[in-house]
Amino acid sequence: MGFLEFLKHNFMHAFPILLCGAFAIAIAFERYLALYKVLPIKDSKGFFDRINDLILAGRLHEAVGACDTLKDKPVGRIVRIALQRAHLPDESIQSGIEMVMGDAVGEITKRTSFLATLANVTTLLGLFGTVAGLIASFEAVGSADPQQKSALLAAGIATAMNATMMGLAVAIPCMVAFSVLTNRANRMVAELEEAAVRTLDLLKLRYFGDEAKGVTNVTSINDKSDKKAA
Numbered sequence: 001m002g003f004l005e006f007l008k009h010n011f012m013h014a015f016p017i018l019l020c021g022a023f024a025i026a027i028a029f030e031r032y033l034a035l036y037k038v039l040p041i042k043d044s045k046g047f048f049d050r051i052n053d054l055i056l057a058g059r060l061h062e063a064v065g066a067c068d069t070l071k072d073k074p075v076g077r078i079v080r081i082a083l084q085r086a087h088l089p090d091e092s093i094q095s096g097i098e099m100v101m102g103d104a105v106g107e108i109t110k111r112t113s114f115l116a117t118l119a120n121v122t123t124l125l126g127l128f129g130t131v132a133g134l135i136a137s138f139e140a141v142g143s144a145d146p147q148q149k150s151a152l153l154a155a156g157i158a159t160a161m162n163a164t165m166m167g168l169a170v171a172i173p174c175m176v177a178f179s180v181l182t183n184r185a186n187r188m189v190a191e192l193e194e195a196a197v198r199t200l201d202l203l204k205l206r207y208f209g210d211e212a213k214g215v216t217n218v219t220s221i222n223d224k225s226d227k228k229a230a
Helices: 003-009 011-038 044-056 060-068 074-084 090-109 113-143 146-229
Strands: none
Touching (some): 003 011, 011 146, 044 060, 044 074, 044 146, 060 074, 074 090, 074 146, 090 146
């Protein structure tokens, strides 16, 4: 029995597997676009170099404006909320980053786990078709003429094996796509955490830089006063 004949005569077994395969293709394609095209920043180093220069120069409004151009990027939103809270205590900055981080992680990881679920479901559906095919073949052999027994048994076994093959043919690519996309999502989450740490570090450098300038100015004023008194 060929695969097309299997589909024709066992459509009720094949249709759920095909439906799961269609869902898996749609999810994998959407997640690929999101994780490789839409959400990441193409020039992350250039973006942070620009933000670094603007923060250390005290031009926070321009830095926020640079982040506004990347509103659809999780890294841009994290840096933006940190800059908007730069005048607040560290705890407020961290809480803002954590809120945005939670939304960003959910956006990165959503729907990817469905691929693993679909892989398991299609494997079980293939096994279900295998068992159903074997039961049907044994029942046919038990009530068939001796001359037809071998043909019916061969057809039943072919049906069972085609069901198994079809389930695995959908499940294996699902698991590969799940592994690849999960690895990509984990890398993006790590990049978000690194972006949050870098932004906090830049804000602290700016704060201590301003403080050091203030101390220098006070020292110079005192020195001038001492010279005049002398």
